[in-house]
Amino acid sequence: MTEFRCNFHNHTVLSPCADLTMTTENYINFLTKSSLDWISITDHNSSANVRNYKKIIEENSGIKVIPGIEVQSIEEVHILVYFEHTHECEEFGKIIEESLIIKSYNQEKLGYQILTDESGEFSEIIDSPYLGSSSSYSVDKIFSMAKKYSTAVVPAHIFRANGLITQLGIPPKINFDAVEVKSEKEMEKAKKIGYSKFIFGCDSHFPQQLENISCYIEADSRNFQNFQNSLNSEKVIPVWQP
């Protein structure tokens, strides 16, 4: 068994709120300085950069990347969906993009949404839809749609802005694979309302955050089954951020 160092919540230049320096080059620069072993790419409401980032990171750093997406439901709840397969993440990402309720937006004010090519170069600016928008789908619907694929569905930062409990007040009756919390205090609070399976992410929007380890997973290898098993068996070990 190996203890893998992980951070499963990271944005790229595609997310309008992420820094323009969240390039593949900076991912490699900061990730190779870190001791991370296993990460995920989770842009807002799109998975269009996942394939290229995953390939570049895995080839240049040896770090394994789980394809992911952070969906915003109609209730403005942020939900992380982790996929076993990149092509399924892309298919789901397209469905979410099509469902976004804000089509046009002010790029200068709200941030650019940039696609990268296979070599990590900027290839296109996406000016519609606005990826910071809500999907027209509810939390329940997003959960059931995501579960048609091999996925782990995890509400993000549940007590923070756009968190499940902030938005919905009371836990909905959905059997999530885990919930993401940001501190020990939040974990205790989450336990009191019935959650027992957790994940801990940095929600990196700036390159400096890419170095942070947010949790450990003990496994014999970094495959999706082991990731899911760790969530299910409540074995993800938190590293609390300052």
Added chain:
Amino acid sequence: MKIEKIAQCDFLETVFIPENFDSEILIGHTGDLLSEVMRNCQENSIWVTHQSHQNIIAVSEVTGAKAIVIAENLNFNADTVESAKDASIALFKTKLSAFECCGKLYNLLKND
């Protein structure tokens, strides 16, 4: 104020009023963050929101809100309407913005 009087308002469309509804509406609240509504909404409120998730019914039960208005011509989810029936919460919708709807309801309740 009796729910019948509120239901008569021309800017409100009744989605559901429970049978034998005898609660008085005394005050109002507006908000979409249910954690905030849970903290601040008072008993016997009419609550104006954009949130259609089923949890608005549970939040109404917790806070003692008796009626919910969904603004901007939005619709309640089907399961929300079902839950409202179980919990005896009145539901209305309006074509108005939440701001305009609150203004009208405020005047209505203040002048009662």
